[in-house]
Amino acid sequence: MPINVSEALDGDTAEVITVSRTTGGYVNGLYVKNPPTTFKTLASMQQPSHTELQRLKEGQRDKTLFSFISKKPLLTVNEKEGLPADTFTFKGNTYEVINSGDWSSYGHTSGIAAQL
């Protein structure tokens, strides 16, 4: 039985973030987003390590970034399904999930988000 890391996420180690998730599609060649759904989750927000920074695509390292471990899954852009990345608000700023790892077997999602 794998350790459920999400049990370590609580009010002492994590903060509540409001996540916005949307779908969309191309209409006459223009991408149209559907109205988003929002939900709250606990997430530990940290500065990314230099190793994590190296995983990012070109041009993303100079943005304002946060590394996160969240209780609910946060999704980055899904090109196969044509879905945009989740965004969330944290301390008044909006961030977009640009890197997301599926750690659902251990009860959490970890990734990196960049300020919009």
Place this chain on the structure above:
Amino acid sequence: MIVEETVNRLLRDTVDLILATPGYSIRAKQDAPRPPGAYADVDFLSDTSVGWEQHELEDNTGDLDITDTITGPREMMMSIGFYKDGAIDNCRKVRTAVTRESIQELFSQGGIALGRRSDVREISEPLESGWEERAQFDIVLNTTGSDSDIIRSIRSVDIGMVFESNGLSYNLNIEVQ
């Protein structure tokens, strides 16, 4: 006045029509995920004036002002890129098919005309999952740019003068209407 999105939309519709695939082409540089399958994107590159603009001056009926209608020939360069399966074949097909009479008619209805085209360029790209087939060509369209302006009439002129003689000065103001 031809706006960029109008031309972009016309080219997108043209590509879809030639390839008989509705929804195949999209506008380039959107902040959105790429389409899941093969697709084309249409991008604006440049809008060049050809010679000087023509000004047509027309008296306004309701007032003393003049309407200046400005028109001038333009060369608008657009880029059409093709991505994923069949990109090169589709690019070649569209580049040739834009000379069809039916496409010329479509362009004419939209106020543009085919000027010239570049070669088809093979620009496939290695991605994490392997090579992605890509191709692109530029297309130059002739069109007319227009603008208009209201030239205000001079309704009155104020002339101020100072006349000095024998230590005396006289101020004189004239208003010409």
